Amino acid sequence: xxxxxxxxxxxxxxxxxxxxxxxxxxxxxxxxxxxxxxxxxxxxxxxxxxxxxxxxxxxxxxxxxxxxxxxxxxxxxxxxxxxxxxxxxxxxxxxxxxxxxxxxxxxxxxxxxxxxxxxxxxxxxxxxxxxxxxxxxxxxxxxxxxxxxxxxxxxxxxxxxxxxxxxxxxxxxxxxxxxxxxxxxxxxxxxxxxxxxxxxxxxxxxxxxxxxxxxxxxxxxxxxxxxxxxxxxxxxxxxxxxxxxxxxxxxxxxxxxxxxxxxxxxxxxxxxxxxxxxxxxxxxxxxxxxxxxxxxxxxxxxxxxxxxxxxxxxxxxxxxxxxxxxxxxxxxxxxxxxxxxxxxxxxxxxxxxxxxxxxxxxxxxxxxxxxxxxxxxxxxxxxxxxxxxxxxxxxxxxxxxxxxxxxxxxxxxxxxxxxxxxxxxxxxxxxxxxxxxxxxxxxxxxxxxxxxxxxxxxxxxxxxxxxxxxxxxxxxxxxxxxxxxxxxxxxxxxxxxxxxxxxxxxxxxxxxxxxxxxxxxxxxxxxxxxxxxxxxxxxxxxxxxxxxxxxx
Numbered sequence: 054x055x056x057x058x059x060x061x062x063x064x065x066x067x068x069x070x071x072x073x074x075x076x077x078x079x080x081x082x083x084x085x086x087x088x089x090x091x092x093x094x095x096x097x098x099x100x101x102x103x104x105x106x107x108x109x110x111x112x113x114x115x116x117x118x119x120x121x122x123x124x125x126x127x128x129x130x131x132x133x134x135x136x137x138x139x140x141x142x143x144x145x146x147x148x149x150x151x152x153x154x155x156x157x158x159x160x161x162x163x164x165x166x167x168x169x170x171x172x173x174x175x176x177x178x179x180x181x182x183x184x185x186x187x188x189x190x191x192x193x194x195x196x197x198x199x200x201x202x203x204x205x206x207x208x209x210x211x212x213x214x215x216x217x218x219x220x221x222x223x224x225x226x227x228x229x230x231x232x233x234x235x236x237x238x239x240x241x242x243x244x245x246x247x248x249x250x251x252x253x254x255x256x257x258x259x260x261x262x263x264x265x266x267x268x269x270x271x272x273x274x275x276x277x278x279x280x281x282x283x284x285x286x287x288x289x290x291x292x293x294x295x296x297x298x299x300x301x302x303x304x305x306x307x308x309x310x311x312x313x314x315x316x317x318x319x320x321x322x323x324x325x326x327x328x329x330x331x332x333x334x335x336x337x338x339x340x341x342x343x344x345x346x347x348x349x350x351x352x353x354x355x356x357x358x359x360x361x362x363x364x365x366x367x368x369x370x371x372x373x374x375x376x377x378x379x380x381x382x383x384x385x386x387x388x389x390x391x392x393x394x395x396x397x398x399x400x401x402x403x404x405x406x407x408x409x410x411x412x413x414x415x416x417x418x419x420x421x422x423x424x425x426x427x428x429x430x431x432x433x434x435x436x437x438x439x440x441x442x443x444x445x446x447x448x449x450x451x452x453x454x455x456x457x458x459x460x461x462x463x464x465x466x467x468x469x470x471x472x473x474x475x476x477x478x479x480x481x482x483x484x485x486x487x488x489x490x491x492x493x494x495x496x497x498x499x500x501x502x503x504x505x506x507x508x509x510x511x512x513x514x515x516x517x518x519x520x521x522x523x524x525x526x527x528x529x530x531x532x533x534x535x536x537x538x539x540x541x542x543x544x545x546x547x548x549x550x551x552x553x554x555x556x557x558x559x560x561x562x563x564x565x566x567x568x569x570x571x572x573x574x575x576x577x578x579x580x581x582x583x584x585x586x587x588x589x590x591x592x593x594x595x596x597x598x599x600x601x602x603x604x605x
Contacts, residue, residue: 235286
């Protein structure tokens with residue numbers, strides 16, 4: 054009879070810092086694997102603590118707690134399959150990102166991460182020491198090499214495992230979502246399979262942490278890169294995979310092949326998951342937001358309802374004398390479609406009071422952006438008062454185009470705790486609204502209907518802070534603006550490159566200038582779901598004071 058091996062893959066969602074809860078989830082996964090007669094139950098990178106730890110990993114008291122919980126967990130899973138789990142540890146006096154194999158009541162094997170990423174949102178080389186590359190470990194009949202996340206993105210670690218006797222590669226990961234990243238992951242892992250001639254299992258975290266969402270989508274590859282299993286995307290999942298030893302070595306028997314959603318569905322699910330987990334993991338239950346009758350607030354309200362349910366979302370309309378009747382109608386219609394509470398708080402009276410109070414000091418000046426921003430800040434003041442009074446977290450609603458060029462008011466529409474659409478350019482906002490109106494999934498808590506009125510999608514965007522105001526009065530059309538921003542921000546193109554692509558140099562220089570002078574606003578902005586490789590926060594780090602401009 055052929056030799057066999059069963060591995061239980063637990064693609065689960067940890068809560069950062071909640072060692073007790075994460076250990077409980079690990080025990081439950083181990084129990085599921087034991088019931089399924091697994092030889093090995095595997096959890097992803099840094100599962101015990103959650104990921105990314107950032108400077109929390111430097112606190113000795115935290116690491117001591119991790120060691121204590123690991124000791125208890127090892128004792129609890131002594132009678133049954135081996136358990137693999139990621140956690141930080143002190144090894145030979147240095148902090149390491151480790152993957153640990155718990156067997157027979159103790160830590161039987163510790164694998165140390167070798168390649169420490171320092172790009173994108175990662176800064177691991179600042180926190181951890183690089184570990185030496187180790188050989189494979191044995192569980193029952195199988196010798197397993199475990200490159201940890203980044204270690205599998207390079208060929209040196211996997212080649213060492215293969216050369217020292219590994220019969221399969223198991224890769225525990227904490228890899229956050231980025232649009233189109235899954236194709237890149239699979240391509241890289243296929244390369245490792247081809248180079249080593251070994252089957253490979255890739256196990257990823259799932260769930261939201263601050264701005265990042267780990268998207269799961271774990272998979273398994275046989276020799277030649279054939280897909281043997283594909284787990285769920287953006288959802289917890291447990292999968293039992295069987296391996297069988299044949300003449301050519303171990304082979305992964307065919308497992309489940311979960312469908313992969315398209316990028317619009319993935320982006321939308323990431324925004325919903327990010328908000329749901331941010332709320333749940335910080336302890337907030339309800340949200341509120343300013344509902345303007347515009348497309349951004351309508352989309353944020355929809356995301357909030359899909360994440361939390363309509364009973365946990367409050368929308369507030371704060372009209373001034375410049376608010377159009379159709380904005381009032383559109384906001385009301387959107388709120389009704391979503392089934393949320395809608396309150397109206399006119400700001401004309403408070404605005405008049407502020408204008409009167411400032412009149413002696415403003416005497417002799419002409420009305421300008423200052424008076425417009427008073428409206429925005431009054432709205433922020435009133436929304437924050439509701440947030441404080443009722444314990445509802447305020448959501449901000451600025452899209453990436455506005456965040457990039459500073460078309461948002463500090464202490465006004467930037468006030469709030471989270472921004473679900475912070476990494477979504479304006480044209481993508483339009484496309485996402487159309488997608489949501491046409492699609493509904495089981496993970497959405499909102500209604501299966503058109504939830505964003507078509508008139509909101511069709512009308513020209515406006516902040517409505519003065520008569521007949523349109524965004525295009527002071528900005529290029531959004532299809533032009535977004536194209537320029539994608540080149541300057543997401544691709545780091547030079548001004549000359551953008552001009553060579555067909556855009557007016559004066560316009561490009563003006564947008565470049567707005568990006569740089571708005572840096573201080575982004576330093577004070579709420580976190581938001583990361584969708585791209587150049588989201589504003591950890592992906593793109595620029596000084597606030599910066600007088601350099603690209604004059605080539």
